[in-house]
Amino acid sequence: xxxxxxxxxxxxxxxxxxxxxxxxxxxxxxxxxxxxxxxxxxxxxxxxxxxxxxxxxxxxxxxxxxxxxxxxxxxxxxxxxxxxxxxxxxxxxxxxxxxxxxxxxxxxxxxxxxxxxxxxxxxxxxxxxxxxxxxxxxxxxxxxxxxxxxxxxxxxxxxxxxxxxxxxxxxxxxxxxxxxxxxxxxxxxxxxxxxxxxxxxxxxxxxxxxxxxxxxxxxxxxxxxxxxxxxxxxxxxxxxxxxxxxxxxxxxxxxxxxxxxxxxxxxxxxxxxxxxxxxxxxxxxxxxxxxxxxxxxxxxxxxxxxxxxxxxxxxxxxxxxxxxxxxxxxxxxxxxxxxxxxxxxxxxxxxxxxxxxxxxxxxxxxxxxxxxxxxxxxxxxxxxxxxxxxxxxxxxxxxxxxxxxxxxxxxxxxxxxxxxxxxxxxxxxxxxxxxxxxxxxxxxxxxxxxxxxxxxxxxxxxxxxxxxxxxxxxxxxxxxxxxxxxxxxxxxxxxxxxxxxxxxxxxxxxxxxxxxxxxxxxxxxxxxxxxxxxxxxxxxxxxxxxxxxxxxxxxxxxxxxxxxxxxxxxxxxxxxxxxxxxxxxxxxxxxxxxxxxxxxxxxxxxxxxxxxxxxxxxxxxxxxxxxxxxxxxxxxxxxxxxxxxxxxxxxxxxxxxxxxxxxxxxxxxx
Amino acid sequence: xxxxxxxxxxxxxxxxxxxxxxxxxxxxxxxxxxxxxxxxxxxxxxxxxxxxxxxxxxxxxxxxxxxxxxxxxxxxxxxxxxxxxxxxxxxxxxxxxxxxxxxxxxxxxxxxxxxxxxxxxxxxxxxxxxxxxxxxxxxxxxxxx
Numbered sequence: 063x064x065x066x067x068x069x070x071x072x073x074x075x076x077x078x079x080x081x082x083x084x085x086x087x088x089x090x091x092x093x094x095x096x097x098x099x100x101x102x103x104x105x106x107x108x109x110x111x112x113x114x115x116x117x118x119x120x121x122x123x124x125x126x127x128x129x130x131x132x133x134x135x136x137x138x139x140x141x142x143x144x145x146x147x148x149x150x151x152x153x154x155x156x157x158x159x160x161x162x163x164x165x166x167x168x169x170x171x172x173x174x175x176x177x178x179x180x181x182x183x184x185x186x187x188x189x190x191x192x193x194x195x196x197x198x199x200x201x202x203x204x205x206x207x208x209x210x211x212x213x214x215x216x217x218x219x220x221x222x223x224x225x226x227x228x229x230x231x232x233x234x235x236x237x238x239x240x241x242x243x244x245x246x247x248x249x250x251x252x253x254x255x256x257x258x259x260x261x262x263x264x265x266x267x268x269x270x271x272x273x274x275x276x277x278x279x280x281x282x283x284x285x286x287x288x289x290x291x292x293x294x295x296x297x298x299x300x301x302x303x304x305x306x307x308x309x310x311x312x313x314x315x316x317x318x319x320x321x322x323x324x325x326x327x328x329x330x331x332x333x334x335x336x337x338x339x340x341x342x343x344x345x346x347x348x349x350x351x352x353x354x355x356x357x358x359x360x361x362x363x364x365x366x367x368x369x370x371x372x373x374x375x376x377x378x379x380x381x382x383x384x385x386x387x388x389x390x391x392x393x394x395x396x397x398x399x400x401x402x403x404x405x406x407x408x409x410x411x412x413x414x415x416x417x418x419x420x421x422x423x424x425x426x427x428x429x430x431x432x433x434x435x436x437x438x439x440x441x442x443x444x445x446x447x448x449x450x451x452x453x454x455x456x457x458x459x460x461x462x463x464x465x466x467x468x469x470x471x472x473x474x475x476x477x478x479x480x481x482x483x484x485x486x487x488x489x490x491x492x493x494x495x496x497x498x499x500x501x502x503x504x505x506x507x508x509x510x511x512x513x514x515x516x517x518x519x520x521x522x523x524x525x526x527x528x529x530x531x532x533x534x535x536x537x538x539x540x541x542x543x544x545x546x547x548x549x550x551x552x553x554x555x556x557x558x559x560x561x562x563x564x565x566x567x568x569x570x571x572x573x574x575x576x577x578x579x580x581x582x583x584x585x586x587x588x589x590x591x592x593x594x595x596x597x598x599x600x601x602x603x604x605x606x607x608x609x610x611x612x613x614x615x616x617x618x619x620x621x622x623x624x625x626x627x628x629x630x631x632x633x634x635x636x637x638x639x640x641x642x643x644x645x646x647x648x649x650x651x652x653x654x655x656x657x658x659x660x661x662x663x664x665x666x667x668x669x670x671x672x673x674x675x676x677x678x679x680x681x682x683x684x685x686x687x688x689x690x691x692x693x694x695x696x697x698x699x700x701x702x703x704x705x706x707x708x709x710x711x712x713x714x715x716x717x718x719x720x721x722x723x724x725x726x727x728x729x730x731x732x
Numbered sequence: 733x734x735x736x737x738x739x740x741x742x743x744x745x746x747x748x749x750x751x752x753x754x755x756x757x758x759x760x761x762x763x764x765x766x767x768x769x770x771x772x773x774x775x776x777x778x779x780x781x782x783x784x785x786x787x788x789x790x791x792x793x794x795x796x797x798x799x800x801x802x803x804x805x806x807x808x809x810x811x812x813x814x815x816x817x818x819x820x821x822x823x824x825x826x827x828x829x830x831x832x833x834x835x836x837x838x839x840x841x842x843x844x845x846x847x848x849x850x851x852x853x854x855x856x857x858x859x860x861x862x863x864x865x866x867x868x869x870x871x872x873x874x875x876x877x
Binding site for chain 1: 747749754755756758759761762764765766768769770771772773775776777778779780781782784785786787789790793794797798799810811813814815816817820824848849850851856
């Protein structure tokens with residue numbers, strides 16, 4: 063697996079301290095840094111630092127010209143270590159390392175002082191304070207670069223297979239793109255069928271395409287693709303390993319039906335006496351305890367819902383199930399797969415508006431949420447596409463949609479962000495209802511209509527001009543139920559600055575989307591981060607919106623942030639491309655920050671062995687010393703910090719290097 | 733915005749060495765910067781890959797050389813990029829605090845905080861609070877000439 067032997071590292075020549083010639087490059091970053099710091103003073107300060115042979119400033123060192131300036135100094139041999147004082151190393155460390163490498167210098171002779179995110183941007187008005195911090199950050203990195211050692215990156219092989227978690231429209235698109243390129247895809251889906259939320263929608267905005275008509279052929283494509291292994295009704299239990307070589311444990315939940323014997327004839331469903339609420343229809347209709355979620359489900363595997371099964375045994379009778387596929391005692395089973403990359407497309411939960419007491423969701427029968435309306439409008443839904451008031455089963459004459467329910471709401475438990483889909487789905491639903499009932503009154507109560515996508519604004523315009531949907535600007539204050547179960551809605555029309563009270567038959571709360579309830583569990587299992595809104599965090603909000611911070615893990619769809627179907631599909635294709643790049647190259651360079659044991663210092667106490675979360679440390683009986691496998695080591699340095707004999711060093715974060723940072727920056731204090 | 737004359741006044745301005753883990757707190761500090769969250773200019777940030785790398789001698793050496801405070805930033809428990817490095821740091825803290833005390837320093841000069849990659853605001857608040865607390869404790873006795 064490892065191509066460069068880590069033992070060669072010691073052979074790489076490191077110049078002695080007195081031969082260290084540091085080039086210090088201070089970036090103005092336009093006015094981000096230059097507008098706050100006194101750059102001439104910074105240059106003068108830089109020149110006083112030990113081993114700094116030249117100190118320059120430039121507008122943008124990340125630009126071509128800026129890089130060329132550093133490249134020239136390196137090539138000419140003027141400097142053999144480089145410090146760039148600029149943005150965060152998390153942004154441009156790879157850029158500058160490449161400059162060193164391309165010009166014949168070991169890329170690890172580079173350090174970046176963060177004087178933008180950690181100085182000028184957090185002290186925009188305290189210029190002296192920013193100057194002081196920037197100087198100290200430069201002092202720290204100059205200290206570090208003096209002590210840095212040449213390192214070789216490790217190359218690890220990337221297995222040509224991907225795990226995709228979540229098989230909604232995003233996960234399916236990623237799966238198809240990767241499978242079509244010849245990579246093996248494991249598509250894990252928690253529910254019984256792939257398809258995700260899109261399968262529950264009736265039509266899609268702004269084209270009014272039938273959602274199932276565009277989704278179900280994709281689902282069939284996924285099931286027919288020989289490179290895609292669909293693992294429905296399964297959940298990821300554990301993820302180990304690192305980019306290129308993940309090992310994943312998957313739980314396959316019991317169907318209580320032997321899928322090899324089942325012919326999917328459906329006779330069991332007819333005979334099942336246990337009727338329960340249909341969760342696919344958001345509990346509005348009913349289904350049997352033995353079921354498939356909807357007729358086009360993929361894979362079309364029947365399952366017994368043990369929460370509702372009364373264990374009467376009828377379905378197991380040979381007269382009902384001829385092949386004898388019913389297996390009441392089936393247990394969950396587990397499998398382990400080895401894959402190279404991971405795409406997280408776990409989707410979203412709909413915001414629960416129950417706690418918004420003023421709207422009466424869950425109390426007033428005729429207040430429903432957006433997804434419930436969607437199922438009502440669907441010809442496969444509980445009312446066969448004819449929305450009715452839940453109180454009397456009659457079609458409503460007047461319907462009001464309330465926007466921004468749970469989103470753009472700073473109250474505890476709700477979300478300040480915009481969910482990005484509710485405006486458009488409300489317009490679409492109102493138009494659909496108007497198409498069916500042209501005489502009906504449709505109102506949309508909104509704060510702003512956000513019709514930002516391709517064709518969206520035109521769709522919005524036409525909904526009022528051509529379909530007569532009435533828009534009222536203002537967030538509703540309260541909903542009351544009349545004795546006849548109609549609803550009185552009260553609020554303010556903020557255009558006319560006057561209160562409104564309106565009687566309607568049905569209210570649809572345009573509920574937004576939120577991160578899955580178990581998103582934090584998924585994040586910690588995968589070692590990825592979440593943003594404060596609970597969605598998964600991208601490596602860079604602008605430039606790497608699909609990568610996670612963990613190499614080899616990408617994300618797609620609403621799992622990363624609220625988005626509509628075209629955006630989710632675009633991101634899914636991006637994620638597939640990100641994963642394919644790694645797998646097509648076949649190998650990936652890993653930063654060689656692993657720890658190394660000095661055998662002649664190791665006392666053989668073995669205290670490090672239990673500390674390692676990756677079991678990378680073993681005890682060599684022959685020499686009575688610890689040994690760290692550089693490939694298995696992830697480079698946290700926990701063992702280094704706890705070695706009582708100081709016998710372990712971490713590459714690039716050695717005790718010597720970190721202590722020099724501390725002593726140098728504090729030496730400057732006195 | 734009031735301009736703070738920190739450099740030339742006699743007011744005590746604590747020197748804080750901040751040791752942040754790469755994945756959570758360092759990223760959170762980047763996020764604070766990107767969001768332009770203003771904080772007092774006291775934090776000198778050193779990056780390590782994991783808070784588990786933090787050795788007692790880093791802290792003792794910093795205090796011996798005159799740092800007024802040391803702030804260690806780690807992931808929240810359960811969120812460590814390296815599974816459990818931050819657990820080890822948490823368990824090391826009592827020993828570190830004892831050592832700090834034995835060296836004659838107020839153990840309140842050393843803090844471990846769990847700050848995630850999205851918690852720039854928390855970092856800003858914690859920095860302000862720590863600076864305030866250190867001003868109450870006063871300068872590191874080693875700096876008294």
